[in-house]
Amino acid sequence: MRIFRVPxxxxxxxxxxxxxxSQEKETAAPAQPQxxxxxxxxPLKIQFLLEEYDGAKKISSMPYTMSLTLSHSDHxxxxxxxxxxxxFPVTVSTDRNTTQQQYIDIGTSINCWVWLWSxxxxxxxxxxxxxxxxxxxxxxxxxEKDANLADANPSVEPLIRQTRGSFIVAxxxxxxxxxxxxxxxxxxHVIKVQVTLTVMK
Numbered sequence: 436m437r438i439f440r441v442p443x444x445x446x447x448x449x450x451x452x453x454x455x456x457s458q459e460k461e462t463a464a465p466a467q468p469q470x471x472x473x474x475x476x477x478p479l480k481i482q483f484l485l486e487e488y489d490g491a492k493k494i495s496s497m498p499y500t501m502s503l504t505l506s507h508s509d510h511x512x513x514x515x516x517x518x519x520x521x522x523f524p525v526t527v528s529t530d531r532n533t534t535q536q537q538y539i540d541i542g543t544s545i546n547c548w549v550w551l552w553s554x555x556x557x558x559x560x561x562x563x564x565x566x567x568x569x570x571x572x573x574x575x576x577x578x579e580k581d582a583n584l585a586d587a588n589p590s591v592e593p594l595i596r597q598t599r600g601s602f603i604v605a606x607x608x609x610x611x612x613x614x615x616x617x618x619x620x621x622x623x624h625v626i627k628v629q630v631t632l633t634v635m636k
Contacts, residue, residue: 437446466621472607477505478635479514479557483545485565488625502635506595517545523568524594541566541597551631555607561614564629569621598626606632 459520487495501515520542527537547561599616615628 438456475506477551478634479503479505479513479549479597480633481547481549481559482631482633483517483547483561484629484631485543485564486564486627486629488627489623494624497543499543499545501545501547503547504518505549508540511592513547513550516546516547517543522564537564538595541568541595556605556631557607558603559606559614559630559632560601561604561630563599565598565626567596569596596621600628602628604630606630608632 482501483499485495485497485499486493499517499519501517503512503513520540522538523541524536529537533589542565544564545561547559549557549559552558596619597615598619600617601616604612604614606612606635609631611629611631613627614630616625618625
């Protein structure tokens with residue numbers, strides 16, 4: 436009877452197959468996603484400048500400033516909001532015994548979000564809304580800015596001049612940028628929104 440002897444090298448090769456297969460499985464396992472790295476705390480100052488022009492003549496310039504802190508690559512925690520103005524009563528219905536009034540917001544509202552875009556540039560997404568009382572005869576008057584709260588008469592239903600705009604602009608540190616420009620259809624005045632981002636040291 437013959438006895439077949441398997442060489443020692445072959446036995447070692449066979450014994451090593453499961454180990455290699457196991458290593459391949461470990462190598463093929465998908466890598467776990469890594470959490471987004473936080474950025475250094477970066478304080479920012481955002482200035483909005485609302486300007487109104489009658490032709491080439493500047494007739495008003497209203498600055499608004501807010502401070503934000505940028506700490507992540509997205510914009511979830513770097514947002515700001517400003518609101519300034521008054522709530523003005525407007526009569527909505529009247530009968531013999533009662534007068535009903537509704538309050539409307541008159542003033543300026545600004546919201547913005549900032550996040551790091553690439554290199555030294557930041558993306559700023561914002562919206563600006565401005566509303567003013569306008570006289571009833573504003574359409575027939577000359578191009579004079581006559582919407583003054585001190586002269587408003589609550590007993591007369593006012594007209595509300597409203598300016599609203601949304602924008603996304605790319606900014607560098609200290610760089611002013613015109614974010615929006617539009618024309619009032621009644622007075623013909625041009626309203627411009629300028630934005631400046633400053634990285635605080």
